[in-house]
Amino acid sequence: MPAITVRVNGLEVTKEVGARTLLSTFIREEMKLTGTHVGCDTSQCGACVVTINGKTVKSCATFAWEADGADIGTIEGLGDAENMHPMQEAFREHHGLQCGFCTPGMVMTAVNLVENNPDIDEDGIKHGLEGNICRCTGYQNIIDAVKTGAKAMRG
Amino acid sequence: MYDFGVKTPKSVDEVKTALGDSDDGQYLAGGQTLIPVLKQRLAMPSDLISLARVDGLSGIEAGGDSITIKAMTTHADVAANADIQSAIPALAKLAGGIGDPHVRNRGTMGGSVANNDPAADYPAAVLGLGATVVTTEREIEADNFFTGMFETALDEGELITEIRYPIPEAAGYIKFPNPATRYALVAVMAAKFGNTVRVAVTGAGPCVFRVPEMEQALTGNFSPDSVKDGMVPADDLNNDIHASRDYRAHLIGVLARRAVAEANG
Numbered sequence: 391m392p393a394i395t396v397r398v399n400g401l402e403v404t405k406e407v408g409a410r411t412l413l414s415t416f417i418r419e420e421m422k423l424t425g426t427h428v429g430c431d432t433s434q435c436g437a438c439v440v441t442i443n444g445k446t447v448k449s450c451a452t453f454a455w456e457a458d459g460a461d462i463g464t465i466e467g468l469g470d471a472e473n474m475h476p477m478q479e480a481f482r483e484h485h486g487l488q489c490g491f492c493t494p495g496m497v498m499t500a501v502n503l504v505e506n507n508p509d510i511d512e513d514g515i516k517h518g519l520e521g522n523i524c525r526c527t528g529y530q531n532i533i534d535a536v537k538t539g540a541k542a543m544r545g
Numbered sequence: 546m547y548d549f550g551v552k553t554p555k556s557v558d559e560v561k562t563a564l565g566d567s568d569d570g571q572y573l574a575g576g577q578t579l580i581p582v583l584k585q586r587l588a589m590p591s592d593l594i595s596l597a598r599v600d601g602l603s604g605i606e607a608g609g610d611s612i613t614i615k616a617m618t619t620h621a622d623v624a625a626n627a628d629i630q631s632a633i634p635a636l637a638k639l640a641g642g643i644g645d646p647h648v649r650n651r652g653t654m655g656g657s658v659a660n661n662d663p664a665a666d667y668p669a670a671v672l673g674l675g676a677t678v679v680t681t682e683r684e685i686e687a688d689n690f691f692t693g694m695f696e697t698a699l700d701e702g703e704l705i706t707e708i709r710y711p712i713p714e715a716a717g718y719i720k721f722p723n724p725a726t727r728y729a730l731v732a733v734m735a736a737k738f739g740n741t742v743r744v745a746v747t748g749a750g751p752c753v754f755r756v757p758e759m760e761q762a763l764t765g766n767f768s769p770d771s772v773k774d775g776m777v778p779a780d781d782l783n784n785d786i787h788a789s790r791d792y793r794a795h796l797i798g799v800l801a802r803r804a805v806a807e808a809n810g
């Protein structure tokens with residue numbers, strides 16, 4: 391395989407990848423960005439959601455070489471403990487997480503939903519999160535968090 | 546996964562060359578079916594031939610009496626397309642109900658139709674609307690395309706380039722989704738073209754199928770009342786952990802009535 395060039399959270403990198411290297415593996419093991427989680431590795435749970443050119447995808451169901459030339463966004467690109475993204479802040483405020491394993495995918499998806507539809511309603515949030523499974527919260531706090539996050543993002 | 550080589554052709558001609566140069570090449574479209582299959586070691590291609598960068602394989606063209614969707618068009622793009630939303634809203638709805646947003650951002654129409662999963666949505670659109678599947682070799686009518694469970698009329702290496710959907714006078718699509726996967730437990734597409742009615746059912750049997758008895762009754766009177774229970778006998782339907790064959794037979798009647806009602810607005 392020839393090397394690929396991608397921009398991860400704005401930073402351009404060129405690296406050799408194997409044919410079988412999944413985008414999730416590339417992000418976690420090559421880029422050392424372990425915020426992207428692998429929950430199921432079978433395309434079901436959405437913990438591994440990142441953006442490719444602004445669209446959410448399951449990085450465990452995409453090969454790294456398929457993203458050659460693309461912009462990749464991961465949870466690390468949103469904010470950090472000192473400087474949280476409004477959506478991360480809203481998840482904290484509403485207790486939209488317990489173990490936190492699904493959270494990176496939830497937050498990436500939620501931010502993308504609101505960016506595409508700033509006035510998203512509860513139904514839209516529920517449909518938009520159909521590809522993200524949480525085993526802890528029972529979802530209600532996540533939905534509350536996304537509503538608050540959306541409001542904060544609208545400013 | 547077993548190891549494989551990767552080819553990234555830029556044109557349909559290069560696709561053919563790439564396939565010819567491979568011992569046992571397989572196309573990769575959105576990968577939403579194929580990558581999980583590779584992980585389970587249920588497929589062992591010598592090479593993956595990626596269709597993502599092939600020129601002219603993606604896009605939607607609206608004509609006077611049909612809409613043409615190129616093979617690599619994603620489910621998300623079909624769902625969001627204004628021409629499809631106005632000419633065949635049932636098709637936009639079908640694409641927008643596949644899986645979840647992330648699957649719809651990668652999964653393609655061509656991959657779904659070539660795969661012919663018994664519970665997939667697109668086969669119901671292709672058969673229910675009487676579409677034409679265009680390949681690198683020929684044009685195949687929907688009625689001759691879906692030949693069995695995960696089986697199609699495609700020859701080894703034959704590439705779907707686009708599918709042409711005639712614009713119906715009215716059409717409705719109703720799915721009872723499996724709550725875990727969103728695939729169809731049963732789904733029905735009902736479409737009316739002048740004096741012709743087509744009804745296609747997916748999810749219920751080993752392969753998408755039409756229901757001539759319903760089509761006949763609806764041709765006389767395109768109203769939900771024309772659909773009677775029992776028009777599809779339960780005998781040959783799927784019977785599994787998700788639903789019994791009797792339940793599926795019942796759902797076909799219910800969903801067909803709702804699809805006709807939706808078509809009638």
Ligand SMILES: Cc1cc2nc3c(=O)[nH]c(=O)nc-3n(C[C@H](O)[C@H](O)[C@H](O)COP(=O)(O)OP(=O)(O)OC[C@H]3O[C@@H](n4cnc5c(N)ncnc54)[C@H](O)[C@@H]3O)c2cc1C
Binds near residue numbers: 596664703
């Ligand atoms: C969590 C999840 C939920 C899903 N839910 C649904 C659902 O509700 N309804 C539904 O219908 N589907 C569902 N799917 C399947 C999804 O629609 C896939 O996108 C689709 O089945 C395959 O399309 P693909 O582009 O990903 O193809 P790939 O996985 O890349 O390819 C599938 C097969 O088609 C072949 N192929 C691809 N393109 C062509 C072409 N142009 N010509 C000839 N052969 C080709 C490939 O070689 C391969 O054998 C779901 C998938 C997942 C992971």
Ligand code: FES
Binds near residue numbers: 438
């Ligand atoms: S780890 Fe990718 S969907 Fe679960």
Ligand code: FES
Binds near residue numbers: 486487488489527
């Ligand atoms: S917080 Fe534990 S899986 Fe969602």
